[in-house]
Amino acid sequence: MMAMRPRHWAGALALWALAGMAGAQPVKVGVIGPFSGPSSDFGTPMLQGIQLAVEQFNAVGGYLGRPVELVVKDDQGSPDTGRQRSQELAKEGVVAALGFCNTGVAMKSLDVFQQAKLPLIVPCATGTPVTRTYPAAQSFIFRTSAPDNIQAPFVVEDILRRGWTRVALFADDTGYGQAGRKDVEAALAAHQLTPVYATNFPLGVKSLAPQLQAARDAGAQVIFSYTVGPENAVIAQGRKELGWKVPQVGGWTLSFPFFIQGGKDAAEGALTAQTFIAEPSNERRASFLSTYARAFKGRPAVPMAAAQGYDAAYLLMYALLGIRDGQVNGPALKHSLENLQRVYYGVVATYERPFSAEEKEAITPNMLVMGKVQAGAVTFAYPEDAKRNLLVQRKR
The missing domain is CATH 3.40.50.2300 (Response regulator)
Incomplete structure (x- = not known):
């Protein structure tokens, strides 16, 4: 049998990981945002950043051999539509959600996630009230965009x-x-x-x-x-x-x-x-931009939306890895997000304990x-x- 060249190991490992996940019950994660209509110019890059991160995560084994499966809902930039789509996500067995680009749309749906005890990480909407609607210790609403x-x-x-x-x-x-x-x-x-x-x-x-x-x-x-x-x-x-x-x-x-x-x-x-300017100022950002360009045939229309979506997805997946007994649910994910044990070396920032029971904002002024x-x-x-x-x- 011919020895496998070292450069081929990464690809082979990814194939073996995917084969191991075949038939495994997926971990469903909701994604909601404006993927049609006037706000899609930044909703679509957010979604693509999330998809890129999840594809990479699944390629190396996912969560305990289970793939992450995205359940995508288009809120069309409409508060009423956003609320309806959020209610659909809560009924479809997602363990958490990533999303919202429009502050007004997010505000009308926050209570859906809070009442269902489903963590929501907001990669784009920046309105200050988004993370102040509920007392921090009880809140299931997190954010990776810079609040206004x-x-x-x-x-x-x-x-x-x-x-x-x-x-x-x-x-x-x-x-x-x-x-x-x-x-x-x-x-x-x-x-x-x-x-x-x-x-x-x-x-x-x-x-x-x-x-x-x-x-x-x-x-x-x-x-x-x-x-x-x-x-x-x-x-x-x-x-x-x-x-x-x-x-x-x-x-x-x-x-x-x-x-x-x-x-x-x-x-x-x-x-x-x-928070992010699309210039290859360091290895992490250069890698993200080149990988994105290959996957989606060009640079993101709104680079911040893509980068923040990518980082938000990875933070959620790091939180999944913090649940070692395989019992994934909203409260367990909330606790894991608030107590991340691993440093995530992201595109926008280096996330060392980005959240806590009293802090739901990952971005601080020094990152701007x-x-x-x-x-x-x-x-x-x-x-x-x-x-x-x-x-x-x-x-x-």
């Missing part, structure tokens, strides 16, 4: 360092926009500042020219926008049409195709809080970097951030 109550102060600190103190605040009327508006106002108030102009607007608005003119008349030096869809581009294009050369800043949604492609040259130079829209993509706004990003940050 750290994104907003991070951006405010940056614009103040640049000398921009007269802020115009534009927020949509969704749960995301309104929660974000409160966080921005609180961050400004911490510096004894208030917006010189603030307005709310509905999704789908095609022009904000009167509001932009009012902000200009108020002497705003910068526009802080909080919206998730093409309305960010409406703001950028409207500012351009006015010939008003002030910067636009905001949370992670300024890295979405709706803004970058819709805003075109008017989007150039926008500043956005990021300032991104800048440049030539149709997001890169580092500061060279020092690019250098710091060579090291994957740990929780502080």
Whole structure:
């Protein structure tokens, strides 16, 4: 018999592991998000990041020889649809769920998971109330995206360092926009500042020219926008049409195709809080980006969504490995997530005890970097951030 070359061992082991799982009862994990409709541009990368992690986990044996099986539900970015799909997941035997990209959709469904005692890890939705709805010790709601109550102060600190103190605040009327508006106002108030102009607007608005003119008349030096869809581009294009050369800043949604492609040259130079920028700044991130590109034939439309989905899935699977008796259920997974024994060397961060009974947020401010829209993509706004990003940050 011919000796197997060392480089072939990894592939052979993966095949043997998969053969061993054939016929084994799967561990069902729910995935819910906007996989159709306007929010699918970041829902789909989230799903793909999760799928990539689960495929890798199953390839090396899964959980005690059992594969993880994803039960995928499309919430279409609709709160009512999201609640219905969440109820379906709770009835279909999942032990936990990963998902939600829209804060308003998540908020309408949280009680489904809480009452069913099913851990939910949120990889994308950033609204501050998501993890504050229930007392931390009793909460089954975890998160691997940066909440707006750290994104907003991070951006405010940056614009103040640049000398921009007269802020115009534009927020949509969704749960995301309104929660974000409160966080921005609180961050400004911490510096004894208030917006010189603030307005709310509905999704789908095609022009904000009167509001932009009012902000200009108020002497705003910068526009802080909080919206998730093409309305960010409406703001950028409207500012351009006015010939008003002030910067636009905001949370992670300024890295979405709706803004970058819709805003075109008017989007150039926008500043956005990021946990992950799609540049191969270290081996872990380079490996993730190349593996993703091979699997899905290109780079993710929203790299943060893909990376955070990937890390969320691995944290859940590490929690599975912490249940050594094979008795997997929601409360056991919650306890394991709160007491992870292994360090997970992730793409966004190095996760050493990311959660506890009193802490359901995995991301801390030191993990954020300032991104800048440049030539149709997001890169580092500061060279020092690019250098710091060579090291994957740990929780502080």
